[in-house]
Amino acid sequence: MSTPSVVVVTGVARHLGAQVAARLAADPRIKQVIGVDLTPPAGELARVLADVDVRQLDMRGPEIALLLADSGAEVVVHLAIVTAVDQQSGGRAAMKEHNVIGTMSLLAACQQAPDMRRLVVRSSTAAYGASFRDPAVFTEDTEPREVPRGGYARDVLDVEGYVRGFRRRRQDVAATVLRFAPFVGPRADTRLTRYFALPVVPTVLGRDPRLQFVHVDDALEVLYRSVVESHAGTFNVAGPGVLTLSQAIRRAGRIAAPVVEPGLSAMASLARRTKMVDFSLDQLDLFVHGRVVDISRLVAEYGFEPRSTAVAFDDFIRGQGYGPLGPDAVRAAEQKILDGIARIRGAR
Amino acid sequence: MSDVPDVWDRRVAGALALLRQRLTGDYEVDEFGFDRQLTESVFLPMLRPLYRNWFRIEAIGAKQLPEDGPALVVANHSGTIALDALMLAVAVHDEHPSHRFLRLLGADIVFRMPGLSEIARKSGGTLACNPDAERLLKAGELVGVFPEGFKGIGKPFADRYKLARFGRGGFVSAALRTGTPIVPVSIVGAEEIYPLLGNIRPLARLLGAPYFPVTPTFPWLGPLGLVPLPSKWLIEFGEPIPTADMMDSADDPMVVFNLADQVRETIQQALHKLLERRPDAFSA
Numbered sequence: 201m202s203t204p205s206v207v208v209v210t211g212v213a214r215h216l217g218a219q220v221a222a223r224l225a226a227d228p229r230i231k232q233v234i235g236v237d238l239t240p241p242a243g244e245l246a247r248v249l250a251d252v253d254v255r256q257l258d259m260r261g262p263e264i265a266l267l268l269a270d271s272g273a274e275v276v277v278h279l280a281i282v283t284a285v286d287q288q289s290g291g292r293a294a295m296k297e298h299n300v301i302g303t304m305s306l307l308a309a310c311q312q313a314p315d316m317r318r319l320v321v322r323s324s325t326a327a328y329g330a331s332f333r334d335p336a337v338f339t340e341d342t343e344p345r346e347v348p349r350g351g352y353a354r355d356v357l358d359v360e361g362y363v364r365g366f367r368r369r370r371q372d373v374a375a376t377v378l379r380f381a382p383f384v385g386p387r388a389d390t391r392l393t394r395y396f397a398l399p400v401v402p403t404v405l406g407r408d409p410r411l412q413f414v415h416v417d418d419a420l421e422v423l424y425r426s427v428v429e430s431h432a433g434t435f436n437v438a439g440p441g442v443l444t445l446s447q448a449i450r451r452a453g454r455i456a457a458p459v460v461e462p463g464l465s466a467m468a469s470l471a472r473r474t475k476m477v478d479f480s481l482d483q484l485d486l487f488v489h490g491r492v493v494d495i496s497r498l499v500a501e502y503g504f505e506p507r508s509t510a511v512a513f514d515d516f517i518r519g520q521g522y523g524p525l526g527p528d529a530v531r532a533a534e535q536k537i538l539d540g541i542a543r544i545r546g547a548r
Numbered sequence: 549m550s551d552v553p554d555v556w557d558r559r560v561a562g563a564l565a566l567l568r569q570r571l572t573g574d575y576e577v578d579e580f581g582f583d584r585q586l587t588e589s590v591f592l593p594m595l596r597p598l599y600r601n602w603f604r605i606e607a608i609g610a611k612q613l614p615e616d617g618p619a620l621v622v623a624n625h626s627g628t629i630a631l632d633a634l635m636l637a638v639a640v641h642d643e644h645p646s647h648r649f650l651r652l653l654g655a656d657i658v659f660r661m662p663g664l665s666e667i668a669r670k671s672g673g674t675l676a677c678n679p680d681a682e683r684l685l686k687a688g689e690l691v692g693v694f695p696e697g698f699k700g701i702g703k704p705f706a707d708r709y710k711l712a713r714f715g716r717g718g719f720v721s722a723a724l725r726t727g728t729p730i731v732p733v734s735i736v737g738a739e740e741i742y743p744l745l746g747n748i749r750p751l752a753r754l755l756g757a758p759y760f761p762v763t764p765t766f767p768w769l770g771p772l773g774l775v776p777l778p779s780k781w782l783i784e785f786g787e788p789i790p791t792a793d794m795m796d797s798a799d800d801p802m803v804v805f806n807l808a809d810q811v812r813e814t815i816q817q818a819l820h821k822l823l824e825r826r827p828d829a830f831s832a
Binding site for chain 1 (some may be wrong): 557560561564565567568570571572573574575576577578579580581583656659660661662663665666669670674675677679680683
């Protein structure tokens with residue numbers, strides 16, 4: 201299929217949205233890239249978005265429908281999904297309003313946009329929920345066994361529900377839903393990356409979940425290809441392979457502090473009230489159950505395989521710096537012990 | 549100096565290198581959570597004394613397992629606590645020429661419990677469900693199942709060596725769908741490790757457990773009652789049952805039930821023969 205000439209990207213005031221919009225704007229085949237967000241992109245992001253036509257508007261209002269119709273938008277990339285509660289801007293209620301109502305309104309506008317050909321929506325592997333009776337590896341067809349506790353996971357399920365409705369009503373539009381594993385990268389700043397930067401990393405006692413990450417650059421590549429090529433369907437996007445939480449903490453050279461699960465739940469609510477640490481039920485569920493997905497559908501359809509979870513995580517840690525138990529420190533300690541033995545042996 | 553210190557040098561260096569790899573997370577875990585290094589260097593060495601000295605296990609016919617490629621290992625289940633599953637895993641690894649790992653399928657109660665769930669995953673186990681079983685078989689692994697489940701492991705001592713019902717035969721459809729051979733395995737000896745005399749139902753319900761066992765030593769002797777009785781074990785691997793020509797019948801309940809029954813009968817008859825070879829449960 202041909203490359204679109206007008207693309208609308210939502211959520212450009214955030215890192216991922218801005219990068220995607222800039223990448224699309226750099227493609228000479230695309231005439232116009234329109235970036236939409238409620239707040240104006242600040243600082244470095246404004247520079248990244250130099251070639252992007254940024255419009256500051258509220259997706260919940262009528263302006264978005266006008267914009268899609270007037271600009272003749274052919275592809276809409278919906279990245280304006282908030283993953284974590286931000287206390288400064290209204291807490292969980294505002295987050296749900298932004299994610300769920302925002303998506304609903306955007307899809308209603310898309311439904312009426314005459315030139316629409318493709319819709320690309322950011323989702324998350326959180327859509328699979330968390331339960332002890334889940335299979336070890338989720339494929340795109342696995343249904344969640346229980347409604348997840350976390351707000352973000354529930355929003356994601358709602359968003360995907362609206363996309364299903366949209367697909368039924370606009371069968372001429374190719375809809376792509378990308379279920380991303382948590383992002384990591386040398387410069388990524390997410391709740392999860394801040395968690396791994398803590399001096400002592402709290403974990404759930406008796407649980408060592410299997411985790412998967414996707415490198416931000418690979419996520420960018422998949423999003424870019426979803427716009428310039430046509431890949432209808434739902435796809436898991438994650439780095440192949442697995443790191444357990446304890447292994448990830450060790451690779452970061454940090455120290456784990458296991459806490460009993462009720463203690464962590466209490467900490468999550470304390471964190472909500474004191475706003476000191478950023479810790480939510482979404483994260484707690486991930487740290488009890490873990491989450492591993494199958495990416496064979498992505499690889500077959502896109503002909504692209506993200507770098508492995510371990511490689512992506514190591515890249516993130518190199519950008520961040522190792523903790524006190526980094527590989528060099530441990531290797532030095534090992535050498536010291538071996539030298540000590542050799543010295544004692546030599547003295548005899 | 550003699551060359552004895554060299555051996556110790558190498559051992560110390562090896563142990564330190566292992567410790568360094570563990571401390572820096574420099575090891576691989578598969579998508580089910582199986583940690584091969586930890587299993588080889590910690591779990592199996594811990595189980596070996598139990599396998600060799602306590603239960604004096606004799607494994608017969610480990611060559612029936614394929615050299616490589618998948619097989620579904622189906623065994624009888626008994627003994628109040630699933631020690632038979634662990635011993636079977638040791639038998640497969642130590643007695644098979646290519647030292648293969650048995651990927652056990654466990655009940656969801658195992659994965660509900662903190663600590664235990666992680667040991668189960670790291671040693672290669674996963675939840676007993678068809679997606680996981682088929683994924684492992686497609687990857688060419690040896691998968692171990694106990695179709696009797698709690699009905700087998702928690703049956704009274706009086707019913708020893710009588711196979712319980714085989715559930716819905718989910719294991720058979722997993723084998724059929726992947727065209728994997730089924731290897732029936734009969735385990736003699738696990739029935740006597742904790743002879744189950746009674747079951748305190750209200751306590752079991754209170755703890756959310758499938759049963760609360762009463763054995764000759766538990767709970768009377770307290771923690772000492774947890775020591776298994778040193779029965780003599782025999783583990784026999786039977787001839788593989790091929791399923792490659794039945795792949796279309798995975799959804800046919802008739803075929804599934806018949807095959808499940810055939811496997812059950814095979815194991816039951818092998819159990820009777822093995823019991824004749826072992827007249828005394830606590831012989832040497």
